[in-house]
Amino acid sequence: MNRIVYLNGDWMPENEAKVSIFDRGYVFGDAIYEVTAVVGGKLVDYAGHAARLQRSIGEVGIVCPLNADDLLAVHREIVKRNALNEGLIYLQISRGAADRDFHYPENPKPTLSLFTQSKKVLDNPNYATGISVITVPDIRWGRRDIKTVQLLAPSMAKMEAQKHDADDAWLYEDGFITESTSSSAHIVNAQGTLITRQLSTRILHGITRRSILDLAREAGISVEERPFTVEEAKAAKEAFITSATQFAIPVVRIDGQPVGDGKPGPVGKKLHQLYLEHRVATAI
Ligand code: PLP
8 A cells, every 4th residue: 555645744654754763643642633534525614623623732732834725735735645535634743843752743743644544434334233342440630631642541441352252342441431432422322312421521522422412412312421330331222333444333341241232323323323324424
């Protein structure tokens, strides 16, 4: 594979893209990222991802070298240069290279890179089968609302899940589910109410989560934004995850126990369908 990637204003084959070993993204994890799904060569829920990128970099004081229009143009251009039909765009912006010092450098020159990954987004077999998760303690830092590249904790949780023959892990803290390793966690109770944790610094503010909650409310599904316990999740009628490249995927087993009847449930399926109709179909 030799993709065309974007690095600091230039386009080049992926094997020619070089970043300094002094880059603070590499040394301190001092970098922010975004992932936008591409379907039919178009960007899904782009406005949300662009807004969250600005929020994340603003929280850590990194300034994006491109304005909003140019950033969108680069997203479109990378799709075109790689003839990407379905998959994702990964964007990363670090504070840039500086001699190793915990203090931020005075005039940092951020490193901005984008690459594409081709992936079957629409034909994911997990929509029909659902996935299994285990629950593991959430050991991540306290600003999970900032989308930093510090992803060792979720990687460890996914490896733990793999060891237990599960597809993924849901993270818990003080007995309550925070989110999934790389997606937002949702449950549906016996009354058909969709329950998802409210926004705070404890979770990433999922863009797909936001859309799914909007679509649920528009469809007349009752929504509660509040923490839910591990026990509540296991006793739920349905559970599912949401993320940019997975939309809404049913969770059919938690810690080996079936959720509801152990099959994908109607609320999750309906929301996935609504997401396809109202977000994927309107991709830009
Ligand atoms: N929560 C975490 C920890 C994530 O890493 C992600 C996506 O990467 C999400 C939630 C879902 O966010 P989004 O829907 O914006 O992809």
